[in-house]
Amino acid sequence: MIRKLSALACALIMLLTCLAAQAELIKDEVVYASLAADGQVKGLYVINAFEADAQETVTDLGDYTKAFPLGDAENFVYENGEVSFVMQAGRFSYQGDLEGKELPWTIGITYSLDGNPVAPEALSGAAGHLEVRLTVLVNEAMRTFANGISLQVTVTLDGDKAAN
Numbered sequence: 001m002i003r004k005l006s007a008l009a010c011a012l013i014m015l016l017t018c019l020a021a022q023a024e025l026i027k028d029e030v031v032y033a034s035l036a037a038d039g040q041v042k043g044l045y046v047i048n049a050f051e052a053d054a055q056e057t058v059t060d061l062g063d064y065t066k067a068f069p070l071g072d073a074e075n076f077v078y079e080n081g082e083v084s085f086v087m088q089a090g091r092f093s094y095q096g097d098l099e100g101k102e103l104p105w106t107i108g109i110t111y112s113l114d115g116n117p118v119a120p121e122a123l124s125g126a127a128g129h130l131e132v133r134l135t136v137l138v139n140e141a142m143r144t145f146a147n148g149i150s151l152q153v154t155v156t157l158d159g160d161k162a163a164n
Contacts, residue, residue, distance in 0.1 A: 025058065026051045031098075037120035039107040039134075044098040048083075051091045059084045064096035104146035107153075108135040130162060 027050050034043040047070070050058055060083045067078035070093040073085040083094060111118050114128040123130070134153065138146045 024053065025056050027060070033103055035107060035109070037109065039109040041101040041103060041107075044101060044103070046096045046098060047093055048096065049091060049093040050087060052087060052089055054089050055086065057084070057086050062096045063099075065099045067094055067096040069094045102139065102142065104139050104142040104149065105151060106137045106139050108137075109133070110135075 027048065029049075030047050032045050032047065033041050034045075036042050046062065046064070048060060048062070050056070050060075061081055062083060063081050064078065067083050069076045069085065071091075073087050073092055073094070076085040076094070077083070078096075083096070085092075085094070109120075110133045111120055111123060112131045112133075113123065113126055115131075118126070132155065134155070136151065136153070
């Protein structure tokens with residue numbers, strides 16, 4: 001009887017070990033840039049999102065000026081380039097603000113009103129046919145990064161003042 005219980009206990013331990021090994025922590029990372037009206041970078045920040053099917057203790061590396069949670073996590077700490085926290089099953093994100101203001105692309109934005117070039121600060125209250133031209137070129141100093149990642153640009157216009 002003791003042998004059977006021992007064999008059962010060993011089998012149960014092996015099963016639990018296999019199930020624990022199947023627990024998975026998935027990470028997504030997206031870099032956001034806030035741009036001025038002319039396309040110059042005002043700020044960069046990273047959103048790191050984690051997904052787990054069980055409670056996880058996470059340690060993540062990142063060189064940020066500051067990092068803060070965007071949801072509930074226990075013991076969220078950022079020190080010496082290391083973020084650590086305990087997350088519950090599900091999804092958890094944190095934001096890390098970057099010090100540098102360089103992108104793998106050079107972005108330029110120009111404006112014209114009724115076919116005439118206009119400075120962005122002169123557009124407030126103006127009326128006419130607005131054209132916004134976006135130019136994106138690879139930053140040669142960061143070509144390796146530009147070749148390995150994708151770029152998505154979103155332009156938000158006031159729907160009461162501009163129409164497509």
